[in-house]
Amino acid sequence: MSDLLERLRGRGWRVTSQRRVVAEVLDGDHVHLTAEEVHARAAQRLPEISRATVYNTLGELVSLGEVLEVSTDGRAKRYDPNAHRPHQHLVCSRCGVIRDVHPTGDPLADLPAQERFGFTVSEVEVTYRGVCPSCT
Numbered sequence: 001m002s003d004l005l006e007r008l009r010g011r012g013w014r015v016t017s018q019r020r021v022v023a024e025v026l027d028g029d030h031v032h033l034t035a036e037e038v039h040a041r042a043a044q045r046l047p048e049i050s051r052a053t054v055y056n057t058l059g060e061l062v063s064l065g066e067v068l069e070v071s072t073d074g075r076a077k078r079y080d081p082n083a084h085r086p087h088q089h090l091v092c093s094r095c096g097v098i099r100d101v102h103p104t105g106d107p108l109a110d111l112p113a114q115e116r117f118g119f120t121v122s123e124v125e126v127t128y129r130g131v132c133p134s135c136t
Contacts, residue, residue: 002027004081007066021046022057032070032078032089032098070098072127088125092132101128 005023009015015023025041026033033041039054058079061067068080072091078098087100088107107124 004061004066007084008061008064011064011066013064017046018042018049018053019057021049022054022061026061026067026079026081029082030099031082032080034076034078036076038079072096072098088128090128090130092135093129094131094135097132097134 002024004027005015005020008019008023013019021042022038024045025038035051035055035058038058039049039051042049042054058067061079062069066081066083068083070078070080070089072078072089073093073096075096080098080100082100085102087102090099090101091097103126107126108121111121111124
């Protein structure tokens with residue numbers, strides 16, 4: 001069973017066949033699929049699943065904090081099931097592929113106090129950009 005599905009069951013989430021398939025499609029490392037990609041993969045397993053069901057399920061998973069919605073460079077939103085392990089993203093500026101990265105250190109240490117303008121910073125979001133091996 002997928003980690004995501006286990007977490008959802010632990011929260012008492014009603015697991016229908018459609019929801020199960022969406023959760024299974026999202027399972028794995030470095031998964032950053034668009035809603036259309038989730039639908040296409042889910043439909044291979046459960047042909048009768050509708051786009052509306054996939055979109056509604058993704059919205060619910062984001063609301064629950066079990067999946068992150070990732071937007072980069074005005075491209076389609078992508079869905080990241082790695083919501084419970086702090087990480088940043090590495091994005092290919094040509095094809096848009098996204099990989100999870102786990103840099104060491106504290107990114108807040110790079111922000112001097114005078115650059116915080118009195119803010120109490122609660123989280124940091126860093127996106128690394130470059131060109132992936134497939135695009136070079």
